[in-house]
């Protein structure tokens with residue numbers, strides 16, 4: 001394949017991925033928006049007013065960036081894991097496997113598809129949050145940078161999950177037992193300065209903490225941890241996941257018999 | 258292997274072991290010339306789909322080499338794949354997508370832009386009688402339509418080698434005929450075709466060359482014409498005018514009664530059927546009509562597989 005053909009293959013995958021989540025929008029776009037609207041009402045308005053301030057910010061302003069990030073993470077992951085596993089399950093992944101499309105194009109195509117949904121939902125949720133609180137963007141490059149890298153990292157993770165998955169149970173285990181706890185303990189709802197020494201130390205192993213804080217910094221200008229460190233951490237994880245995903249595709253494990 | 262360099266397909270010493278020790282292919286050698294129409298025949302589990310899987314890279318071979326129009330699938334992965342279009346045995350498209358989208362997407366995977374693909378999709382959907390159905394979810398197509406959709410999909414990048422794994426399974430007789438006509442047409446236009454089938458009649462009416470495979474080995478690789486020559490017996494069914502009670506006896510023609518007004522007879526190729534009619538006539542039996550029983554290839558096929566079974570048993574007892 002020459003470069004132009006590769007580009008066609010790549011954009012075909014991305015377009016097909018976007019078409020997929022747009023076609024089933026009641027399953028892909030509506031639920032996250034409803035969930036987030038509830039979070040905003042409950043934490044922002046009802047409980048938030050009792051909490052007062054967190055890190056010197058009104059609680060709604062503290063929690064909104066975390067919630068936006070949460071929707072980007074879960075939707076990027078969910079899109080790739082269900083789309084890729086779905087095409088394994090229906091066997092239409094074979095359409096790609098018999099084609100001359102190189103594995104790294106397959107990988108980036110699916111990942112960009114997942115990022116599109118993650119960022120798309122993130123944008124809708126951001127618009128929604130504007131109804132509940134006011135923000136002025138503190139740093140546009142930090143905000144955009146961390147959003148892209150987070151969506152990238154969780155799309156990659158979703159792909160790896162899908163390659164290993166043999167059943168629909170297997171694609172909900174990681175989101176339920178790993179992703180959700182990490183998100184809830186990743187500084188979305190509270191500042192880790194509230195935690196004692198040991199718990200704070202443990203929290204520092206949670207990559208989501210770094211993303212949420214970097215994003216919050218980008219939006220409202222406060223963070224519990226070093227921003228450069230955040231980017232380094234997310235970059236490192238993404239590079240690692242990319243390598244693993246590509247290795248699995250090259251090996252053809254669980255895809256070719 | 259110089260003389261095979263330009264073959265459409267060249268397979269040497271191909272083996273496949275599934276899991277730890279299930280040998281699905283035990284050393285396959287196969288040559289298919291450009292422009293050929295080639296049949297791969299064999300009973301269930303013979304290894305036909307495994308060979309096809311290896312050709313289109315869905316199955317990883319254990320050893321051996323596969324070359325497609327001179328491109329080795331290990332060394333020249335991308336070029337080799339451009340040459341092959343495959344129609345798998347089982348449906349493997351996204352059931353929620355529309356036929357038109359499926360074709361244009363598949364073209365995209367081969368680097369063909371949507372503008373070009375749209376024209377080709379129209380051409381093949383029309384030729385295969387699916388144009389009216391282009392915009393319905395493909396799960397709502399009938400079984401035969403789904404199979405034709407997979408044929409259109411395999412052709413969208415205009416491959417030089419088309420491989421079909423049981424293309425007419427679950428297709429009614431009329432459609433089967435039109436599928437045959439279609440395949441003959443594209444073969445005439447220059448596409449090399451390999452197909453697997455259980456319908457020997459299909460191989461006989463479509464293909465020039467044939468390989469018969471059984472339990473991972475090729476047991477016969479020849480032209481259809483040669484194969485048919487090897488048949489030395491034909492079985493006929495004879496309908497007679499008056500009902501009879503006892504089966505007539507004619508030397509050299511073993512007759513058996515199917516019912517009071519029909520007989521079955523197995524005739525050596527080099528014997529004239531006239532003598533049989535004469536003998537029956539002398540016994541006062543008038544023949545109304547006669548037809549071939551089953552398929553002649555069918556018999557040969559069972560014959561060969563049977564022999565293979567015997568020799569394989571011999572092998573086993575030697576060990």
Ligand SMILES: Nc1ncnc2c1ncn2[C@@H]1O[C@H](COP(=O)(O)OP(=O)(O)OP(=O)(O)O)[C@@H](O)[C@H]1O
Nearest residue numbers: 257275276281299300301302303304305306307308
């Ligand atoms: N993924 C697999 N894992 C283990 N064994 C397999 C696998 N695929 C096929 N086999 C075995 O390999 C043998 C050959 O299978 P294959 O599908 O190639 O046969 P076939 O000739 O296509 O048969 P059919 O006419 O029924 O389609 C069979 O015994 C089958 O059970």
Ligand SMILES: [Mg+2]
Nearest residue numbers: 305306346422
């Ligand atoms: Mg088969």
